[in-house]
Amino acid sequence: MLSILQCMNCGRQYPVDEVVYNCADCGGLLDVSHDLNALRKIVSRELFDQRLGSLERPYNSGVWRYKELVYPDVDPDMIVSRPEGNTNLYQTSKLAHWAGVETLYLKHEGENPTGSFKDRGMTGGLTQAKVLGMTRVACASTGNTSASLAAYAALGGLEGIVFFQNKQIALGKLSQAIAYGATCVQIAADFDRNLELVREVGAALGIYVLNSVNPFRLEGQKSIMIELIQQLRWQVPDWIVCPGGNLGNSSAFGKALRELYELGLIDRIPRLAIIQAEGANPLFRAFQKEFEDYQPIHAETIATAIKIGNPVNYPKAVRSIEWTNGVVEQVTDQEIMDAKALIDAQGIGCEPASGCSLAGVRKLVNDGIIKPHETVVGILTGHLLKDPDATIAYHRDQLDSIKAHYPNHIHEVAPSVDEIARILSNGGEHELIR
Ligand SMILES: *Cc1c(COP(=O)(O)O)cnc(C)c1O
Numbered sequence: 001m002l003s004i005l006q007c008m009n010c011g012r013q014y015p016v017d018e019v020v021y022n023c024a025d026c027g028g029l030l031d032v033s034h035d036l037n038a039l040r041k042i043v044s045r046e047l048f049d050q051r052l053g054s055l056e057r058p059y060n061s062g063v064w065r066y067k068e069l070v071y072p073d074v075d076p077d078m079i080v081s082r083p084e085g086n087t088n089l090y091q092t093s094k095l096a097h098w099a100g101v102e103t104l105y106l107k108h109e110g111e112n113p114t115g116s117f118k119d120r121g122m123t124g125g126l127t128q129a130k131v132l133g134m135t136r137v138a139c140a141s142t143g144n145t146s147a148s149l150a151a152y153a154a155l156g157g158l159e160g161i162v163f164f165q166n167k168q169i170a171l172g173k174l175s176q177a178i179a180y181g182a183t184c185v186q187i188a189a190d191f192d193r194n195l196e197l198v199r200e201v202g203a204a205l206g207i208y209v210l211n212s213v214n215p216f217r218l219e220g221q222k223s224i225m226i227e228l229i230q231q232l233r234w235q236v237p238d239w240i241v242c243p244g245g246n247l248g249n250s251s252a253f254g255k256a257l258r259e260l261y262e263l264g265l266i267d268r269i270p271r272l273a274i275i276q277a278e279g280a281n282p283l284f285r286a287f288q289k290e291f292e293d294y295q296p297i298h299a300e301t302i303a304t305a306i307k308i309g310n311p312v313n314y315p316k317a318v319r320s321i322e323w324t325n326g327v328v329e330q331v332t333d334q335e336i337m338d339a340k341a342l343i344d345a346q347g348i349g350c351e352p353a354s355g356c357s358l359a360g361v362r363k364l365v366n367d368g369i370i371k372p373h374e375t376v377v378g379i380l381t382g383h384l385l386k387d388p389d390a391t392i393a394y395h396r397d398q399l400d401s402i403k404a405h406y407p408n409h410i411h412e413v414a415p416s417v418d419e420i421a422r423i424l425s426n427g428g429e430h431e432l433i434r
């Protein structure tokens with residue numbers, strides 16, 4: 001066996017086919033730990049390059065192309081894949097200019113099958129559920145995890161169960177979970193409480209829990225790093241910038257980069273910048289105190305995907321910051337929505353949480369932490385269509401305490417050619433960045 005579950009605190013090991021989420025001795029988070037010495041003889045840039053463009057499963061997936069680094073021992077017949085990944089890396093000189101750097105790429109994880117990076121984790125999680133012989137899988141979610149779990153459970157022939165809060169779930173996400181046929185449970189509690197509940201119910205009823213406490217999800221999400229570095233012809237950028245909510249990506253990215261480095265697939269480790277919303281910033285607050293003090297908070301932000309006050313992967317995210325010489329920054333909802341509007345107006349588009357990446361780059365450049373000549377890759381985590389209400393309310397300037405600095409107003413015109421011609425002679429709204 002090339003992999004084992006290992007506690008990140010005390011090092012206790014568990015076989016990969018044991019249903020365990022936290023260490024039985026110390027409560028610590030578990031890693032899927034791979035035998036890197038054995039893998040070093042197997043993996044190479046050439047191996048992964050040969051699989052690019054493959055039409056065969058599982059290597060046509062942007063997760064399973066890197067199977068040896070995700071779940072080397074798994075039987076390919078057990079893999080539940082849409083396939084996912086193979087997302088675009090956009091180079092945007094206008095947004096780079098706005099943010100203050102010469103070279104900015106945006107990797108669009110909203111281009112996954114259900115519209116968020118959660119699919120990269122869910123293919124790992126559902127595959128493991130099948131390996132374990134589970135018939136039911138569940139998660140608590142701010143929305144995208146539910147959408148993804150619902151789709152992958154249906155594909156794998158398992159019952160999907162999703163817990164979500166009674167308000168503030170974005171419309172696109174809720175409609176997906178219902179449509180894909182998950183059992184939908186609406187609970188009058190916030191995300192953090194729902195996560196506790198799903199873990200208790202999962203343990204009591206033998207349902208496999210697929211929140212990002214599940215280490216097999218994080219193995220799938222590592223492929224975001226591997227794929228983007230492969231897209232850059234294995235030349236690492238200086239910075240990776242991503243939003244931080246439950247800190248699954250933050251955890252997965254650090255592990256991926258460290259493994260790639262130890263396997264000799266990259267020759268240096270880029271720095272990770274995790275960006276939180278100001279109203280949902282427990283990691284940022286702890287970072288300010290050099291991680292000596294961590295306090296869960298009550299979270300509030302328009303970016304519902306990262307509206308999380310007690311991120312379950314906090315210890316792993318701290319480890320990622322240490323491994324990558326990383327930083328944590330916060331941005332306001334105003335900055336998030338303005339950055340999103342600019343990304344949208346480039347024809348790329350994303351959901352609010354993803355705006356953190358661009359807003360964060362700009363702020364870190366202003367702070368002098370990211371240097372203008374450094375190469376930056378920002379991660380866009382979710383699709384524009386996930387949260388249409390937020391987008392429309394922004395452009396109508398109807399959001400509480402947020403002013404639309406880059407609005408695209410809808411023109412109301414009488415049914416008259418002259419009237420329409422008069423409006424069209426004024427030009428569009430977005431001169432600033434067009
Ligand atoms: C889940 C999610 C996040 C937060 O990611 P974490 O790994 O929980 O930090 C950010 N953006 C979108 C669109 C998401 O769906």
Ligand SMILES: [Zn+2]
Nearest residue numbers: 007010023026
């Ligand atoms: Zn332990």
